[in-house]
Amino acid sequence: MDITFENVTYIYQPNSPFEHKALDNVSFHIESGSFVAIIGHTGSGKSTLINHLNGLSVPTEGIVSIGDYHLSKEDKPKNMKELRSRVGVVFQYPEHQLFEENVEKDIAFGPENFDVPKEEIKKRIEAIVPAVGLPTSVLERSPFDLSGGQMRRVAIAGVLAIKPDILVLDEPTAGLDPRGQKDIMEMFYRLHKEEGLTTVLVTHSMEDAVKYADQVIILNNGTKYMEGKPEEVFVQKDALNRVQLDVPEMVRFLNSFKERFGEEIPFEKQSVKELAQIIQPVVKGAKVK
């Protein structure tokens, strides 16, 4: 499903002393099947934006279109539930939402609410549990007996069990150790490819955005500040610094390298290994090709 924002403005508590404009005239288009990273410093409107993707918030002005569903102040869809069954949102620290007495029931909670037949739920659980990297033996256990990383996987499985077309991830790796972060991101990326999902990732990690995203949207103060491919957006150091963001570490190194050696190496999402091979001849005295 495509996602389109047309001049979307969202105001918290309008016409009160606490009125706060969280989104200000934001427009963008996300192609079905693409992987988009949304980046911005704390308070830039990322979470508000996400709330629009499954109708938790309805725009104060403008229109949000998700596939055939349209959200605007005048026109709230009656089939909001249907929309929510197609947009899975993994909120920050999703493990805080676990509550059932065993893992199986917790994963089944979402699809049950969407009236998925029992046998179908069972089938889905069987497929999802290994896909998120959990052993099937956890199904009988209490989710609160599991480690933090496992709890998060259970919570993610609960979202995947509704078989969404759009997967929205709000800092899904926060608080995990480096290996856990990598495993979870690789898992999402695999699911994105295999299931043909449209994935919207809210992240602070420029490195993850470079690695996985086809498109990057940078928010600042509720407005869209930049948009484009990661390799185009992430080389604009000054523009990013102005909104308290930094370029990926590789770009920072390439910039320092240029200052020191006077040789510009273009950023092309190369691996560290490839970078070493590019640098090697320069250090030995050659020019960059």
Add this chain to the structure above:
Amino acid sequence: MSSRISAREKIYQHGRKYISRRKNISPRAQVYQQEKKYIATSASVSAGEKIYRHERKYISRRKNISPRAQGYRQEKKYIATSARISAGEKIYQHERKYISRRNDKSLRAKRYRQYKNPRQEYRLGEIFLMSRKLIEFRNVSFRYGEEQPWVLKNVSFDIYEDEWVAIIGHNGSGKSTIAKLVNGLLFPQQGEIIIDGQEVNEASIWNIRKEVGMVFQNPDNQFVGATVQDDVAFGMENRGFPREKMVKRIDETLNAVGMQAYRMTEPHRLSGGQKQRVAIASVLAISPKVLILDEATAMLDPNGRKEIMETVSQLQSNQGLSLITITHDLHEVVQADRVIVMNEGEIWDEATPREIFSKKDELRIIGLDVPFVAILADELNQVGITISQEPLNHEELLEELWTLHSRT
């Protein structure tokens, strides 16, 4: 209902029934175990502490604003920041701050010398002026229950006054357990923990907690004030700070964390990262001797992290503050004086960041990351550029590359 039993007894019985089916370390089981221990021993724990322990796990699973949850947060905050402080202590702290500011550089230098030659004896007076051991773990082992696996196994280390130690390790390696042991939220089954000369036990925890400020990962569990400035004032109110000093400290600490514009803002209007900056300000306001950041920057954006770490590092060097950062953020690790690497409940290694990051392959095996420059240095070695010293930042690596370049 046939008989009137206390709420505590009910929870106990309920918990017992529930838990007996399974041996586990779930929050529920922990509450039960704590209850059981309490009832069995009728230990002299303060009312606040009891409520705190009792509520802690109960609330952490749900986000709510019920009076119960509010009360819980208040207790937690109180424990994290409070203690009554004697007039003598105040003068002492004032004096200490003054001394450490005056001798900042040499104090640090002496500490390093002492750290390098731990066997070297120093005269008593000299030891007082330079760094003392502030935290000692002696053969500490801990597990959450009698049939549970050991979470910490025979762990020993020292942390000196004015030192910055980073503790890293995969999730479940025992890092956070160490933090909870330091301020007496948990007690070890074996070994002893000594904070500033006092052994941590039920009798000393109130003294200990005035020395140890903790900032946790999730700011929602730590915010009690109706406004930002109330929240920062909370710990100081509990310690009876005079008003003028409170006003001054609120200004200083909110400035330090870049939240001065939000003085009168209510917490629910702040984002997670902003709340965490306030939480850090609240703890800094009471000037503890040890500041423990338990993945406290994990929820901040990169710029927020950098700001917090700069602030904390400045405070650490200006005030003779010991800093323990439990973190996955490699930039925080690089800034530390010393790194303790935990793996499966044991100290896997204890060395400078440079020494630690030279063991890239081993670190990866235990599930940890290595910085970009360290990886790049490795790849450069692979293609025939020999990097002699493990670089900690871009500048060090570029310097070495430039030297090699100039020689060709």
